Structures are given as C-alpha cells and as structure tokens.
Amino acid sequence: MATLVLTEEQQMLKDSARGFLQENAPVSAMRRLRDEGDPDGFSRATWAAMVEQGFAGTLIPEAHGGFDFGHVGMGQIQEEAGRTLTASPLLATAIVGACALVHAGTEAQQQELLAPMAAGELLTALAVDERPRHRPELVHTRAEYNGAGYTINGCKSFVIDGHVADRLIVTTRTSGECRGRDGITLFLVEPGLPGVEIVPMVTVDSRRAAEVRFNDVEVPAGAVLGHVDEGADVLDRVLAVANAHLAAELLGIAREAMDRTLQYLRERRQFGVTLGSFQALQHRMAQLFSEIELLQSAVLAALSALDEDDAEAEALCSVAKARACTVAELATNEGVQLHGGMGMTDEFDIGLFLKRARAAQQTYGDDRHHADRFARLRGY
Amino acid sequence: MSDLETFRRETRAWLEANCPASMRTPMTGDDDVCWGGRKWTFKSTDQRLWLERMAERGWTAPDWPAEYGGGLGKDETRVLREEMDRIRARPPLHSFGIWMIGPAILRFGPEHLRRQHLPPIVRGEIRWCQGYSEPGAGSDLAGLQTRAEDRGDHFIVNGQKIWTSHADRADWMFCLVRTNPDAKKQAGISLVLFDMNTPGVSTRPITLISGSSPFCETFLDNVRVEKDQVVGEVDQGWTIAKYLLTHEREMIGGFGRTAAGARTVGEQAVEAVGLEDGRLADELLRGEVARWEMDARAFELTAERARAEARAGQGVGNSSAMLKYYGTELNKRRHELLMALNGSDGLLWQGKDGHDGALARQWLRSKGNSIEGGTSEIQLNIIARNILGLG
Numbered sequence: 043m044a045t046l047v048l049t050e051e052q053q054m055l056k057d058s059a060r061g062f063l064q065e066n067a068p069v070s071a072m073r074r075l076r077d078e079g080d081p082d083g084f085s086r087a088t089w090a091a092m093v094e095q096g097f098a099g100t101l102i103p104e105a106h107g108g109f110d111f112g113h114v115g116m117g118q119i120q121e122e123a124g125r126t127l128t129a130s131p132l133l134a135t136a137i138v139g140a141c142a143l144v145h146a147g148t149e150a151q152q153q154e155l156l157a158p159m160a161a162g163e164l165l166t167a168l169a170v171d172e173r174p175r176h177r178p179e180l181v182h183t184r185a186e187y188n189g190a191g192y193t194i195n196g197c198k199s200f201v202i203d204g205h206v207a208d209r210l211i212v213t214t215r216t217s218g219e220c221r222g223r224d225g226i227t228l229f230l231v232e233p234g235l236p237g238v239e240i241v242p243m244v245t246v247d248s249r250r251a252a253e254v255r256f257n258d259v260e261v262p263a264g265a266v267l268g269h270v271d272e273g274a275d276v277l278d279r280v281l282a283v284a285n286a287h288l289a290a291e292l293l294g295i296a297r298e299a300m301d302r303t304l305q306y307l308r309e310r311r312q313f314g315v316t317l318g319s320f321q322a323l324q325h326r327m328a329q330l331f332s333e334i335e336l337l338q339s340a341v342l343a344a345l346s347a348l349d350e351d352d353a354e355a356e357a358l359c360s361v362a363k364a365r366a367c368t369v370a371e372l373a374t375n376e377g378v379q380l381h382g383g384m385g386m387t388d389e390f391d392i393g394l395f396l397k398r399a400r401a402a403q404q405t406y407g408d409d410r411h412h413a414d415r416f417a418r419l420r421g422y
Numbered sequence: 423m424s425d426l427e428t429f430r431r432e433t434r435a436w437l438e439a440n441c442p443a444s445m446r447t448p449m450t451g452d453d454d455v456c457w458g459g460r461k462w463t464f465k466s467t468d469q470r471l472w473l474e475r476m477a478e479r480g481w482t483a484p485d486w487p488a489e490y491g492g493g494l495g496k497d498e499t500r501v502l503r504e505e506m507d508r509i510r511a512r513p514p515l516h517s518f519g520i521w522m523i524g525p526a527i528l529r530f531g532p533e534h535l536r537r538q539h540l541p542p543i544v545r546g547e548i549r550w551c552q553g554y555s556e557p558g559a560g561s562d563l564a565g566l567q568t569r570a571e572d573r574g575d576h577f578i579v580n581g582q583k584i585w586t587s588h589a590d591r592a593d594w595m596f597c598l599v600r601t602n603p604d605a606k607k608q609a610g611i612s613l614v615l616f617d618m619n620t621p622g623v624s625t626r627p628i629t630l631i632s633g634s635s636p637f638c639e640t641f642l643d644n645v646r647v648e649k650d651q652v653v654g655e656v657d658q659g660w661t662i663a664k665y666l667l668t669h670e671r672e673m674i675g676g677f678g679r680t681a682a683g684a685r686t687v688g689e690q691a692v693e694a695v696g697l698e699d700g701r702l703a704d705e706l707l708r709g710e711v712a713r714w715e716m717d718a719r720a721f722e723l724t725a726e727r728a729r730a731e732a733r734a735g736q737g738v739g740n741s742s743a744m745l746k747y748y749g750t751e752l753n754k755r756r757h758e759l760l761m762a763l764n765g766s767d768g769l770l771w772q773g774k775d776g777h778d779g780a781l782a783r784q785w786l787r788s789k790g791n792s793i794e795g796g797t798s799e800i801q802l803n804i805i806a807r808n809i810l811g812l813g
C-alpha cells in the first residue's frame with residue numbers, strides 16, 4: 043500500500059525542512075545570488091547548513107554516514123525547496139549521485155564516495171544528455187577499452203552541477219549503435235583528468251550547469267559504475283528517482299505559485315471589489331487547486347513506490363513527473379497572468395517560479411517524454 | 423494472526439464459496455446492474471443468489487451498525503472491498519438507499535425510521551428515488567417550491583419534481599419540501615419520505631439523448647405524508663440535503679475510477695487501433711490515451727488519499743467537491759476518447775451484428791455526470807469559496 047498520508051516522522055521532517063529553508067534560503071536569498079552573479083549559483087554556507095540538518099544523507103545508508111530516511115522523506119525536503127526556489131547540490135549529489143552509487147556502486151566505490159557525499163564534501167553530477175531534448179538512450183559518447191582501462195570521447199550538454207562536481211557520472215557507449223539500450227556503460231570520472239573540459243553556463247532559472255567535453259580521457263577499469271554494456275538498467279532507476287524528486291520540487295513550486303496568486307486575488311481590488319470575487323477567476327483557481335491535489339497524490343505514490351521497491355515504481359515516477367510538468371506550467375502561467383502587469387516585473391517574485399518551473403520540467407524529460415515512457419511501459 | 427488477517431481469510435473463503443462465477447465477470451452494461459425493489463425482476467438466478475447471500479450477512483451495507491447492516495468496522499469494510507475486488511465480484515446491489523437516504527437516516531434519525539427503513543434497504547427490497555430538483559430549482563436547489571401543508575398529524579404535499587432518476591421503478595421517495603413558506607429560503611425546508619403508491623403521486627418518463635429513459639417528471643398532487651416520516655426534524659431539511667449531496671458527489675466522483683476487471687482504455691485502444699512496432703498505430707491518439715491513463719491513475723490515488731486522510735482524521739473537508747468535479751470530467755474525457763478510438767464503430771446505434779450502440783449510448787450518458795448531483799460549475803464555486811477563500 044502506497045503511503046498517501048505522511049507518518050509523524052515524515053511530517054516532522056517536512057515541517058523542519060520548511061522552517062529551515064524559509065529562514066535560511068528564502069526566495070530573496072536566491073535573488074541575491076542571482077544579482078551578485080555567484081559563480082556557483084548556490085550558497086556554500088547554506089549547503090553546509092543543509093548538510094548539518096542531515097539533508098545530504100537522507101538517501102544514504104547509515105553504514106556510510108547517512109540517515110537512510112527514504113524517498114518520501116527526501117521528497118518533502120524537495121517540495122519545500124521548490125517553495126523557496128532554493129538552489130543547492132541536493133538533486134545532483136544527494137539524490138542522483140547517492141542513488142547511482144547505492145544502486146550500482148561497488149563496495150570500494152561506496153566506501154570511497156558515500157560518506158563524503160553525506161558530509162556534503164563531495165559533489166557529483168550526472169552527464170547524460172547530448173541533445174537539447176532529454177533522450178537518455180541516445181549516446182554518442184564512446185568509451186573504448188584500451189588494455190588497461192577505457193578512453194572516453196564525446197560531449198555532454200546541460201550537466202547540472204557540472205561546474206562544481208568532484209565526480210562526474212558519465213553515460214557512454216561501449217558497444218553497439220548510438221541508439222538503443224544495449225551497450226551503455228556508466229563511468230565515474232574525475233573532472234580534473236587530462237582531456238576533460240568544462241564549460242559553465244547560466245540557465246533561465248539563474249542556476250548553473252555545464253557542457254562537459256571528453257577528449258581522449260583515460261580512466262581505469264575500476265571507474266565503471268555497474269556493469270559494462272548494462273548501464274541502461276541503472277540509468278532507468280536513477281532517472282526515475284531523479285524525476286520523482288523533480289516532481290516533488292515542482293509540486294512545491296505549483297503550490298507556492300497558487301498560494302501567492304490566491305493571496306493577490308484576495309487583496310487586489312478593481313471595479314470596487316476584490317479580484318477573487320470574479321467567478322471567471324474563481325473557477326480557474328479551483329481547477330488549478332484540483333490539478334495540484336492530484337499531483338500531490340501522484341508524487342507521494344511515486345516516492346513511496348520507490349521506498350517499497352514496488353514493481354510499478356517507474357511507471358508511477360513518470361506519472362508524477364508528467365503531471366508535475368503540466369501542473370507547474372499551469373500554476374506559473376496562471377500566476378503571471380492573474381498578477382497582471384505586476385506579474386511581468388522582475389521585482390515581483392512570481393516570475394521566478396515560472397523560470398525555475400520550466401528548467402525543472404525540461405530536466406530529465408518533460409511531460410511529453412514521460413507520457414511516451416508511460417505508454418511504452420503500458421505496452422502501447 | 424491478527425483479527426484482521428483472520429477476517430480476511432474467512433471473508434476470502436466465504437466469497438469463494440458464495441459468489442457465483444457469473445457475478446465475477448465484468449458488467450457489460452446497465453442491464454447487469456442489480457437495483458432490487460418491489461418491481462425488480464432478476465436478470466439471472468445468480469444475480470438473485472448473490473444479492474440474497476450478501477444481504478443475509480448485511481454486506482450490502484457492510485459498515486452500517488449490526489442491528490441494520492453488516493456491523494463491520496472501517497478496516498474490515500476495506501478488507502471486504504479488497505477481497506471483492508480481488509475476485510472481481512460485482513456489487514450485489516446498486517441502491518440510492520445505501521448510498522444516500524440510508525446514511526442520512528442513520529445520522530439524523532429518528533430511531534423509528536431507522537428500524538422501519540434500513541433493514542429493507544439492506545435486503546434490497548425497497549428501491550428509493552431522490553426528489554430534489556424542480557423545474558424552477560436546479561443548481562439553486564434551495565429555491566424549491568413544492569409545498570407541504572401542516573394538517574395536524576400529517577402533511578399534504580403539492581408540487582412538481584423533475585429529473586427524478588428511476589422514479590417510475592422506485593418504491594419510495596425521499597423528497598425535499600417547503601414546510602415553512604415564511605422562513606428564509608434555506609430555513610423552511612424539510613426532508614420527508616413517502617411510498618410512491620400513495621394516491622396523488624404520478625410519474626412521466628423523460629427520454630435522454632442516450633435513448634434510455636432513466637428519469638421522470640414526478641407530480642405530487644395532494645399527497646398525504648405522515649408526520650412521523652420526517653427525517654431529522656421539521657425545517658432541518660437543508661442541512662440533511664447538503665450532507666446527502668456530499669455522499670452523492672463522492673459516489674458520482676467514483677465514476678472516474680476504472681471498475682475492477684474492466685478493460686483499461688489502453689487495452690481498448692490497442693484493440694481498436696492496433697500496434698505498429700510496439701506502439702499504438704496513431705501517434706496523437708497514443709499521447710492522448712497515455713495522458714488520460716496517467717490522469718486517471720492520479721485521480722484514483724487521490725480518492726485513495728482522501729480515504730486515508732479521512733481515516734487519519736485530517737484532510738480537506740470539502741474534497742468531495744473536488745473529487746466530484748474531477749472524476750466526472752475525467753469520465754467524460756474517457757468516453758470522448760473511446761469514441762475517437764473506435765471511429766465509425768462508435769457511431770453505431772443499432773443493426774449490425776445485433777449491435778446495441780453501447781459505445782455511443784454510454785458516451786451520451788456520461789455527459790450527465792457533470793450535471794447530476796450538482797454541476798461542475800457549482801463544484802468549482804464550492805471549491806473557490808469553501809477551500810480557497812475567494813468570494
């Protein structure tokens with residue numbers, strides 16, 4: 043049975059994450075990072091404080107210095123970070139990196155990396171996409187066996203946290219055509235190696251990502267994460283997890299955008315009455331409310347299916363992400379429209395939610411990608 | 423083993439032994455639904471047996487107190503539902519008595535009405551209809567004009583109801599009437615019960631766009647209603663009606679769910695359109711089917727969450743308005759999609775191979791989902807006002 047109501051412990055974690063983020067990393071903090079042109083795109087001090095709260099170790103086993111609190115727990119932090127638009131290594135390291143290592147890492151790899159990740163000292167980045175639209179199984183980047191290890195050549199775009207990562211998780215092709223599941227292999231690559239070139243970029247949500255190029259980069263055989271040629275299965279799992287947590291973040295964004303819009307509709311007066319008294323607007327908000335309620339159920343079901351290793355987990359993650367994309371798009375578009383001219387100003391926060399929503403939507407597949415994936419999983 | 427596990431094991435065994443095989447096949451249309459009542463003719467021996475066996479245990483209304491129904495707790499009721507779903511058992515009885523008026527009598531009394539009306543409802547002996555809407559009072563239900571004049575030990579009721587579902591096949595009506603014409607709109611309404619055989623009650627069927635005629639105009643002409651047939655108290659009818667509408671909404675909202683055992687829209691799509699290279703042969707429809715199925719999954723999870731929250735004593739009290747709105751709109755989308763998937767086959771009305779036009783008829787019937795039990799627009803009004811604080 044899916045967890046559709048939080049346990050007391052999970053609720054406490056959510057409440058404390060909310061309190062912490064509202065106080066330490068509110069939207070104004072994100073605005074300041076942007077205006078100061080911070081090269082990291084997030085605050086190292088805030089990250090250190092988040093680590094102190096235990097956020098970084100939420101998905102890491104206790105044996106490796108984590109808290110093993112599960113996906114439902116981490117999802118609550120993500121949702122609250124969506125409300126405050128908090129940028130941090132949470133997604134790339136504490137969710138994607140942790141999941142990849144826990145799921146596919148050897149004992150030695152886990153020993154080396156998980157504890158420093160839980161301590162917030164080692165950051166990871168997943169280098170997967172090569173085209174502007176997410177297509178994880180389209181891999182041109184090649185890794186050739188060279189007798190001692192592998193030589194990697196290729197280029198990855200939109201690598202989240204690629205500009206700060208201490209370890210890159212790179213999808214490569216070790217055999218077969220550039221399309222298809224067979225022949226994909228994951229590597230752990232140190233960004234300092236000769237031939238790795240990192241080109242940082244700023245995205246519309248004022249966060250940072252990087253293009254990462256590999257020119258004859260030589261890695262030892264021990265850098266393989268999981269099994270050679272069988273990386274697609276690991277990737278499925280890692281991306282499902284990433285998308286469930288992006289969906290949780292988008293849920294937070296949608297709820298915050300709705301709450302702020304409702305507040306505005308209750309206060310702003312035109313024609314001698316509050317905007318909220320117009321039925322045309324009431325119905326739009328009631329529809330948005332309903333969509334968000336369904337989103338919350340889908341997100342909780344996906345997260346708890348991951349915790350329980352449910353056979354339907356991957357399908358539910360796609361349901362959650364697809365719905366998160368359409369609903370956050372609706373919530374942020376309605377938010378801007380119903381704030382009128384105020385919604386178009388940089389000074390007003392609602393536009394910041396619009397921008398972050400689109401970035402999170404595109405990350406690891408938008409609603410169209412996940413509708414396609416869902417259909418395939420359902421056999422049509 | 424916990425008590426609940428024991429209950430599950432026993433229930434499973436009992437269902438195995440007592441649910442006839444033909445009652446475990448998906449219902450193919452309205453004909454397979456069992457409504458019971460004095461005028462009912464069973465479609466098969468199995469249908470009768472299944473109702474009798476379930477009614478005997480009170481399991482047509484499993485969570486009602488044992489003196490009227492099954493006496494099961496919430497968890498046991500859930501287990502029973504899960505075990506019925508597991509073998510894809512059909513509901514033994516569809517009943518406005520169980521869904522609507524029964525819970526109202528249980529809650530608002532008085533006691534003699536509980537003893538009089540609840541057991542026959544559980545046994546499927548009396549079929550009820552709902553007399554709310556009038557020609558001049560639809561969404562604005564509190565504007566109803568049917569009058570009940572106080573004649574000492576009884577009322578004399580005059581007026582007209584409309585859209586009364588199954589009035590011509592029902593045995594009793596629960597009816598909203600105005601008992602105090604001088605009070606404020608909502609304050610002067612009572613909920614009364616009477617036998618449809620009472621002199622002065624007459625019905626005229628209305629044919630729907632779907633071709634069937636499930637509801638009627640009901641005329642009330644000097645109908646005598648005993649004073650002891652008032653649910654709750656005189657002039658308390660509006661409160662009870664609102665309570666009942668919540669129940670009704672939850673039920674209609676459930677139409678968005680895919681019934682246990684029914685073929686999924688995806689399966690029906692594959693059958694109708696076919697696969698090419700493992701993908702539905704029509705790309706745009708494929709996307710629409712996937713989106714519908716994902717929305718339906720999220721909706722089912724939301725209904726489940728609402729139940730879980732209710733058990734935990736939390737959640738939005740007005741979630742029934744949201745579930746009613748979303749479930750019915752989803753069901754309408756399902757039928758539009760099925761019509762599109764089936765192309766010209768969806769247009770058939772009668773003729774070919776004994777075709778009865780089920781697709782088209784169900785599609786047309788689904789249009790009423792967002793009208794009956796309070797329209798979608800009214801649900802959105804309720805959400806905006808009661809949950810979002812707009813107004």
Ligand SMILES: Cc1cc2nc3c(=O)[nH]c(=O)nc-3n(C[C@H](O)[C@H](O)[C@H](O)COP(=O)(O)OP(=O)(O)OC[C@H]3O[C@@H](n4cnc5c(N)ncnc54)[C@H](O)[C@@H]3O)c2cc1C
Nearest residue numbers: 552553554555560561585586587790793794795796797799
């Ligand atoms: C299949 C079916 C079964 C039914 N069964 C029963 C039954 O058993 N017993 C019974 O008593 N009734 C029954 N009804 C009646 C049903 O409850 C009414 O049809 C419904 O409440 C709407 O009332 P109306 O038809 O008068 O429409 P109206 O109230 O006239 O509404 C017409 C349109 O105006 C919109 N509208 C009205 N007011 C507002 C507002 N304030 N804001 C925005 N839009 C508004 C409505 O949403 C609708 O779209 C049934 C109806 C159907 C379709």
